[in-house]
Amino acid sequence: MSTPERILQRVRAACGHSVPLPPPEALATPRLGWADFGRALAAAAGSLLEPVALARVADRLRELAGGPTLPALADRAAALLGAAPAPADPRLLDETPALAATGEWAVARTGTVLVDDRHAPVRAHLLLPERLILLVPSDALVDDLPDLYARYRPRPAGYFTLISGPSKTADIEQVLVLGAHGPRRLDVIPVVGLPRPV
C-alpha cells in the first residue's frame, strides 16, 4: 500500500462520520461605512485617503508620488490608466518608492482590501515597493469577513490576498516596526466609478 493510502486508511478508520457541520452563519444587515474602514485601517497603521472619481485618479496618484509622473502601477491599474505596468522582474522593483494597484473588495471591520491575480498578477508588485497605494471601488465595501467570503468567488486557480495595513513586525521586544519586509506605508483610496474586472 502506498503512503497516501496508508494515511487515508488510518484517518478513515478513526472517523465516525456522525458529527454534523453547524448551519451557516446568518449574514448581518450591512451597517458599517468607509469611516469605520478608515478607523480599522488607522489602527493597523495604514491610511484611508479621500475618495476620488475615476477621471481624477491619475492626477491624485501623481500628487501622491510628488512629481509629474505616475507611481509604478500593477497590471490592472496600468490598464485602467492607459499606462505601462511595472516590470515583472523583481530585481527591477527593489526599492521602488511607490506602486499603485487596484483591489476588489474592502472590509470595514478590519481595514482589509482583497487583491487577486486579475489586479496584480505579479505578486511581488504588492511587496517590494516602499509604499503601496490601493484603489478600491467605492461601492465595494462589506462589513466583515463572512460577507467577504459570501461574495467573493475565487477562481479555480490563482491567488488572492487580504491586505490589512503595511507590513509589520514586533519580534524585537514587541516594539512595533513597520516595513518588516514589505511596504512601510499603505494608503487606500476609494474610487467612484472604478469598474470591477469581469
Added chain:
Amino acid sequence: MSRPSPFRARAAENLALHERHRLFDAAAWRARMKREHAAAACEGWEALRERAAAIKAHTLDHLDLYLERFVERAQAAGATVHFAETGQDVNRSVFEICRRRAVRKIVKSKSMTTEECGLNAHLERQGIEVVDTDLGERIVQLFGEPPSHIVAPALHRSTREIAALFARTLGSPPDETDPERLTAYVRRDLRRHFLAADLGMTGANFAVAETGTLVVVENEANSLLSTSLPRIHVAVLGIEKVIPGLAELGVFLRLLARSATGQPMSVYTTHYTGPQARAGGEAASEPRELHVVLVDAGRSALLADPEHRRALACIRCGACLNVCPVYRRAGGHAYGWTYSGPIGSVLAPTMEPPGSGTTPPEELPFASSLCGACTEICPVKIDLHHQLLFWRRRLVESGRKPGPRIAWLAPVLSSPLLFRVAAVLGRRLWPLFRFAAGAWLAAADGAPRRHIPVPAARSFREWWRQR
C-alpha cells in the same frame, strides 16, 4: 533528594536569569492583554468560539473526506501533493524536490511543522542553504536555538542580545540598539536572499477542501515574498489543517489573529490555489511549481484517540502559552520540544519523533498547575487542562510514572469527622510542621521554589457559625 528533572532544571535556569525571565513574562502578559481587548471588542466572541469548536469537531470526524477533496481540488489547480508519514518522510520529500530542480538556496517562512522534523538541519547537511525569513525565526536561527514560542519565536531574547547578535552576524554597528534600525538591517540582508533563492518554503494555517486552497496568515510579508520571488513553492502542513470551505475559514480567521496578537486581522492573509502564474514573457520552460506536503506524524494516532482527538483542533495561536503561569515562568525552552506550553505538552509526545525532545515526555503533563486558564482562553475550546490530566492518568496507569503518594489522604478527605479533626490539628500544629513539611516537599519535588500555603486562621465552618 531526587535529582531535579530536566524541565525543572531548565525552568530554574530561566528564573535565575532575572532579566530574561522578567522580559519573557512581561511579553507573554502583554500579548495576553492585547488578546483580551481584541476579544472584548469582537461582537459575539463566545458564539464564534462555539462555532469554531463545532466546525473542528465535524471536520475531524470527516477528515478522510475533506482530505481527499482537498487533494483532488489542489491537484486540479496544478499543485503536486505529497504525503509524509513521519518527519523523516518530510525531509526526504523536500530534499527530493530540491535535488530534482538543483535547488541551492531556500527562503523559508515560519513553519512549526518543519521544526518538528528538523528539516533545516537535514537540508543543510545536504549542502542546501536554508534562510529563515520571519524576523523572530531569523533571530533564533542566527542564535542556533529553537523557538521559545509558537507565534513569537524570539520572545525570550532582549534587544541588547539581539543587537549584539546582529553586530556579530550581519555587521550592524555594535552600539545600534534601536529595534526599527535593527529590523532594517535584517530586511536589507534578507532582501538579497529573497532575490537569489530558488525555492520558497512555507507552512499553512488552513487548507480549504472546497477550493483546494492553502491559506497563510502573517504580518511581515516574508511568507508572501517567499512564494512570489522563487519559482517553486513548497508548503508543509499537518493533515489536521484541512477545513471544509471558505465560510468556515471566515470563522477561524476572526479568532486567529485576535487570539495570537490581538489584531483584528493579520496584515497578509494569502490564499494559494495552485502554483504562481507565469509572468508575461516568461519562458514556458521556467518551472512554476507548488508542492503540498501533507504530514501525518502522529496525527492519525491522535485522531483515533477519543480523549486526545480534540487537541487536533488547535489553530496554533499561542494564547494558551501566554496565560500559562508555568510557561511564563519556566520559559519555552524548558519544555525541550518544538511545541511548548499547555498545547505543546499535549501534542509534542505524539507528533514529534520519539526521543527528539530533551525532556522525557512523561514530565510534560506535570508542567502545569491545572489552573485551567488555557482551557478558558482557547479560541477553539480545547479542554487543555483535561487533556493534561488524561495524560497523567495514562502515565500512572501504564506504570511509567508513580501514582501520587498521598493514599492516606483518601480516608481523611472522605470522612467529614476525620477531615475536621485533621483541619483543626493542622492549623494548631502548623508552626511546628511548617519547616519540616517545606523541606520535605522541596526534596520530594525537586522544586525548592514551591511555597506551602499558610492555613487560614479560621475554617469556613467556624466563620459560618460566627458570622
